[in-house]
Amino acid sequence: MSREMARSVKLLATLPLNILLNAILIIPFAIMIYLAFLKWSPAMGIDWWEAAFVGVANFVRALGDARFVNALTNTVIYTVSTVSIEFLLGLLLAYLMLGEFTGKKAVLSLIIYPLMLPPVIVASVFYLMFQPYGPVNNVFLRAVLGDDALRITWFLNPRLAFTALIIADIWQWTPFIFLILYSALSAVPRRLVEAAQVLGASSFTIFWRIRLPLIKPLIIVAVVLRALEAFKMFDYAYLMTGGGPGVSTETISLYIYRVSVLYTDISYAAAMSLVVLVMLALVIRLFIWYFFERVR
Amino acid sequence: MTCCSDNVDKSDPAPEGQSSRQNSVDKARRTFLIALGTAAVGIGVGYALGYLTKPAxxxxxxxxxxxxxxxxxxxxxxxxxxxxxxxxxxxxxxxxxxxxxxxxxxxxxxxxxxxxxxxxxxxxxxxxxxxxxxxxxxxxxxxxxxxxxxxxxxxxxxxxxxxxxxxxxxxxxxxxxxxxxxxxxxxxxxxxxxxxxxxxxxxxxxxxxxxxxxxxxxxxxxxxxxxxxxxVFTLSYRKDLLTSETYRKEFEAQYRKPLKVPDTWEELIDMARFFTELRLTAPSGGRVWGAYFYLEPAFAAYITWFNIFVEAGGIPFDLETMDPKVESPEGRYAFDIILRMKPYMPPEAISAAWADLYDKFVKGETVFTAAWPSLTKEAMRPTSAVRGNVGTALMPGVEVEVGGRRIVNKAAPNPxxxxxxxxxxxxxxxxxxxxxxxxxxxxxxxxxxxxxxxxxxxxxxxxxxxxxxxxxxxxxxxxxxxxxxxxIEISYPDILIRGGTEYLSKLTTEVNNVAAGLKDPERALSDISAEWDSITKKYGRDAQLEAWRALAQLFPENVKSVWRAKGYMK
Amino acid sequence: MEFRIVTKALKYIVIGVFALWTLIPLAWIVSLAFKSYAEWRVSYFVPKNPTTDNFVLLFKPEELLGRYGVMGATAIIEPATKPLINSLIVTAATTFLAVFIGFFTAYGASRYRAPGPFTLFFTLLTRMLPPAIFITPIMVYYSNLGLLDTYFGLVFLYSAVTVTYAIWILKGFIDAVPVEWEEAAMLEGATPIKVVFKVVLPLVRPGLVVAGLFIFLLTWSELLFALVLTNISAVTLPVHISKYVGAVGQLFGPQAALALIGSIIPVAIGYAIQKHLVTGFTFGMVRG
CATH class of the missing domain: 3.40.190.10 (Periplasmic binding protein-like II)
Incomplete structure (x- = not known):
């Protein structure tokens, strides 16, 4: 096969994307990077192009900022917990939903419903549900633990507050992984599946040994995309716990938001964002190298 | 399935007989120019669209x-x-x-x-x-x-x-x-x-x-x-509970003091304790707590602490140097009061959003509380469980010594x-x-x-x-x-100089930390001090000092007289 | 034999449990939409005094002037119809643009490694940035371009940040299409463009659908950029939801009501595309 690219295809493949990204993102991105090397905040009364250049001072400050490190740690723990649980649940569900059954369309619509809601409303709803006067304590836990359940205060205890956030995330985002995996699993060539069935393989074996390996790239895509989103989680922390108690559930997005919006310390926020960016980029790069390039 | 391998030549993968250094330099230059070109085109397109799509x-x-x-x-x-x-x-x-x-x-x-x-x-x-x-x-x-x-x-x-x-x-x-x-x-x-x-x-x-x-x-x-x-904040309280004969007698028996509108925080703590220990139930079915003052982490925790601090005669920044002056007896006292009041406040006070205070009071689940005037308006609605039973008073004060006399210094926050x-x-x-x-x-x-x-x-x-x-x-x-x-006449402003939100936000976080038991007061005070100082440095000590001096002059007279008595102000 | 029945039963039980788990918070949202203020902070699901006031407030706020008994929320916001329409326009445009660009990029990336690895990686970078820090730069940029408070401004920004999804998901699907099928088509005389449209495109339909759906959902509920980049004309649904804040905090009832109404369109789309989530590669598709 001639590997020479058809001009038209190559053009379509690269030009639109380039125009879009370059036109929209490059300049703000460049501005943001530049801001990170300045000492500037709108409240200083000077324009940003007049502000003083301070080199890597902001970055050094970020690395030594205990609250920054705390936010990062919280976010990492949060991301790892939610993504792994969502992956397992999503995979299980995708497997179970593979066959046909009555009412499947309705059940599928229900399962993916959480994706259709703005995270803002999900956060508000879980906020109300986890309050001491809410149903989680008074109805569900009470059934299991009796009146002891009434003494659990979710948002007063750092660990419980964290758990509440994770639960909200799992509720809303498991369908994301489920959907990708489900469509990927369904796209596995039917003849392969039929061939294996003829050979007497159980549905589980088919799943484990045929479908799963074939969709591995999409698994990676699903996990990476979800992890990137989870890392940026803001709404739940903002609306359910406010980062509290203290700063025990403050995620990096929330901290950067506070620094850039409330404290208007934009240069510092930009520096922190870049640090986060570099960290994530490294992790993703390693991840991709490991899964895509090492195993041939 | 491969992707993103560095070994692959970026622009054209046809490998046969094409690799030479000059070629790849050309390619790199070409790519750069293309990127630049598309950026220019993109921006041009953006401008054009922006102008054309502006509503007429x-x-x-x-x-x-x-x-x-x-x-x-x-x-x-x-x-x-x-x-x-x-x-x-x-x-x-x-x-x-x-x-x-x-x-x-x-x-x-x-x-x-x-x-x-x-x-x-x-x-x-x-x-x-x-x-x-x-x-x-x-x-x-x-x-x-x-x-x-x-x-x-x-x-x-x-x-x-x-x-x-x-x-x-x-x-x-x-x-x-x-x-x-x-x-x-x-x-x-x-x-x-x-x-x-x-x-x-x-x-x-x-x-x-x-x-x-x-x-x-x-x-x-x-x-x-x-x-x-x-x-401006006022103290809202349940008139019916405070004027009830039964409770008056019981309180007097227990505490050997009359049950009345509290003049100081100390008095309020006693009364709050009394009512909390009665374990009353509100019409909503919830438990009745003696007090509910803001301690929540999103923004309001500073209000309570700062109120007590100012009443006790504390000044947030030194008027000569702009050094934070929170690590002072007044600062410690404020935390002391908060921690002693905490057991008689609902646990949500430390975590729930600010509207929760309103909700609880209107449902009849708190006896003493303080908030904006809108609380009084809410309590007056037909749907309110405490309609007609709400009394309003000045915020409780702190006993201080001014000019040889002990007075109760009251000041009202205006957040x-x-x-x-x-x-x-x-x-x-x-x-x-x-x-x-x-x-x-x-x-x-x-x-x-x-x-x-x-x-x-x-x-x-x-x-x-x-x-x-x-x-x-x-x-x-x-x-x-x-x-x-x-x-209003005894009200004082937020720290509304530049960086005000940041100063108060850091204060809120630390107050909430102490209230939640995550930090002890001494450590919190020194952290507040350090954080405030770094904010001041960021904006320039002299500029901040100038603004603070101007603001301090606008505080109410009674607060200023205590500052003078303590030597914080000339 | 029994083993099969047990596993089948188990399968339905697990699905049922998950459906229930999904249903409960959803039921809470529905109940909030029919509850008045006094019943938002409670533990029971079924309102004792159900009301449709929340919905009325969304579309005919004048009727509730002064009567709306929610913490004095006489703050009458404009009806939610324009934000709904705005959201629909912006989201649909974004989805089409992003999927279109993403598909071709993914094809190029999968078959020809163009665009190269750095560009692809850059697209991932767009998803790694905490949005809060991007606000000021994008505002400065857009205000200079005159794109503030316009449909185009939002669509371009959203496309730029969501095209990653399209690229990566579609690339995964395109990778799975055997190159030989394309070669066969070309041997039969099809031009490269035709190959793309007639061979590859139908086979990655689930990918298109999934990517499209995600981009739709992400854009439909995006709040932060919409808040900063719109004022009056291009206000979208999430921004409008955020306006239902009364004198004493969020108005959970109207927000829940609007979220429900706002979810109707995505749900309808989700339901309609279900059959496209599954293709199954079958013989006989590679023709002409």
Missing amino acids: EIIRETVERTVTVTRTVTVTPTPTPAPTPIPGLSGAASRAIAGVRDLLNKGVIAPGTTIRILHVAGSRANLEKAIELWSKYVPEVRVELITLGTEPDVYTKAMSEAVTKTGAFDAVTIFSTWLGDIVEAGLARPLDEFYARYDPEYVGPCAPIEPLGSYVTIYKGRRHSLALDSD VNWVGIVSNYSAHPEVAYLFLQFATAPDTGLDMVLTGVILDLFRACWFTDPRYRAKSAEGYGEEFLDAYMRS
């Missing part, structure tokens, strides 16, 4: 704006307009309308001009009322509202505007706490000139009650805003007061100011304040003048008014 009216308005500006230059500066009293309007409102009329007649602004006001959703009813009244007198000038959901949204938009200077709105309603930031960012126009020209009645029997009238509008000695609101500022990038600053003056005038202002919940009375005559008092009483209840007026 905005393009017309931009053109009009240019025309207007040119015309203003050729007109001699307007002398103070002879006050043409408008029948039925008070002085300030009348002058505002006359001013607008004047500008219209002189052609400085054209009929059909629109003023845009950025504000928060909660104040929409109030502003719409003001617009309704305004349109009766000046229908040629339209006022449009840009509504945002929450205060941080307004702050974000305002600060963004300070950077981008788009002129998308002419006035903003902001929290007094942000005044320093907004002024220093260059967004808030100084209004002394307009005050002098149009006299919004800030002196006289109908002036905004001092010291509030001054400290929410004056920054570094100049006027930058008009007050829209007062937001986040709404004020209106005019944008420096507005095309019609004068008209925007006149609208604000009209909306806050003695007569029209009262209508505006009473239509809605989040704005409250701030002019003295609204309490004292019989013409206005009846209306006010309808909104708040008679007995609230006197206590509230007195509270």
